[in-house]
Amino acid sequence: MMSKEEERVSGNLIYRGRILNLRVDNVRLPDGGKSMREVVEHAPAVGIVAEAGNGDLLLVRQFRYPAGESLLEIPAGIVEPGESALETAMRELQEETGYSAREMEEICRFYTSPGFSNEIIILFHARGLVPSPKECDPDEFLDLVRISSDQARELAVSGKIRDSKTLTAVYWYLSRK
Amino acid sequence: MMSKEEERVSGNLIYRGRILNLRVDNVRLPDGGKSMREVVEHAPAVGIVAEAGNGDLLLVRQFRYPAGESLLEIPAGIVEPGESALETAMRELQEETGYSAREMEEICRFYTSPGFSNEIIILFHARGLVPSPKECDPDEFLDLVRISSDQARELAVSGKIRDSKTLTAVYWYLSRK
Numbered sequence: 001m002m003s004k005e006e007e008r009v010s011g012n013l014i015y016r017g018r019i020l021n022l023r024v025d026n027v028r029l030p031d032g033g034k035s036m037r038e039v040v041e042h043a044p045a046v047g048i049v050a051e052a053g054n055g056d057l058l059l060v061r062q063f064r065y066p067a068g069e070s071l072l073e074i075p076a077g078i079v080e081p082g083e084s085a086l087e088t089a090m091r092e093l094q095e096e097t098g099y100s101a102r103e104m105e106e107i108c109r110f111y112t113s114p115g116f117s118n119e120i121i122i123l124f125h126a127r128g129l130v131p132s133p134k135e136c137d138p139d140e141f142l143d144l145v146r147i148s149s150d151q152a153r154e155l156a157v158s159g160k161i162r163d164s165k166t167l168t169a170v171y172w173y174l175s176r177k
Numbered sequence: 178m179m180s181k182e183e184e185r186v187s188g189n190l191i192y193r194g195r196i197l198n199l200r201v202d203n204v205r206l207p208d209g210g211k212s213m214r215e216v217v218e219h220a221p222a223v224g225i226v227a228e229a230g231n232g233d234l235l236l237v238r239q240f241r242y243p244a245g246e247s248l249l250e251i252p253a254g255i256v257e258p259g260e261s262a263l264e265t266a267m268r269e270l271q272e273e274t275g276y277s278a279r280e281m282e283e284i285c286r287f288y289t290s291p292g293f294s295n296e297i298i299i300l301f302h303a304r305g306l307v308p309s310p311k312e313c314d315p316d317e318f319l320d321l322v323r324i325s326s327d328q329a330r331e332l333a334v335s336g337k338i339r340d341s342k343t344l345t346a347v348y349w350y351l352s353r354k
Binding site for chain 2: 005018020022027029030031038039042045062063064065066067068073108110111113114116118119121141153156159162164167171174
């Protein structure tokens, strides 16, 4: 069977930045033809399905500059150098919601935009939440929003949740009921 | 209440490319402080929950260069200039699966990575599939995969689906049963 893989022939690093790099590679296609691929390199990130009492979920609302609007999202953040994904999940949950979790279990891992980026999100399920002091990033401004699972379904179905990882998280959560 | 929005002060277009542009903006934060935002501009895309007979789903497996691996995904593609999202969904379904749909209904819209990109995906539900000639993009190589809804659940839960839009699509689909 013919390999379906694409092979890197050459490439240029266009930009090295704070949260991402941009690379443009020339590739050999499976049929021997040539093409180019634009690749946004991004560190892994975590997202947290934060289950509070009564099966409620903790979400955060924040302005997202690239989107140009405020979005309702699960708590999330980038894995910093030297951190495990689990450590990031514990830290981000505390920073963004003011809670820490007695249980933090990995659900799944996924690419957010595999057509142009290597970013993956590691999704966690946090349970046994206990109040814990909060320290936000200095350039993050967000509101904590607590919703029931019925509200989560309504917000997803009505189009009020417009973030991919959050839709995955909410529908995953609802599929378990 | 203090506005939570961030305001553009100045910016540079770093790269103008084939499927994306990269912009770096200086912004004013809600508290008056300054920061910078790296923004990957990307055209809207569509994804299609393609429901065949017996509630089966049509997926495609393709090598994704940025991810460096083959992924199982719903049919998807970029909205071309002059096209409506609905037209893109009809075209991509035909190109990638060899089927056209009698019914194509919008489910929802979401950002794939709102922390660094404006890319949105418009998710459609395709029903009433009928075989139709197939014309693939010359630099796309993909395999069609037909699965039952039980298989879809198993592939999602076991971590074999590793694409965000596809997980959203599958869990949305399962949540309706």
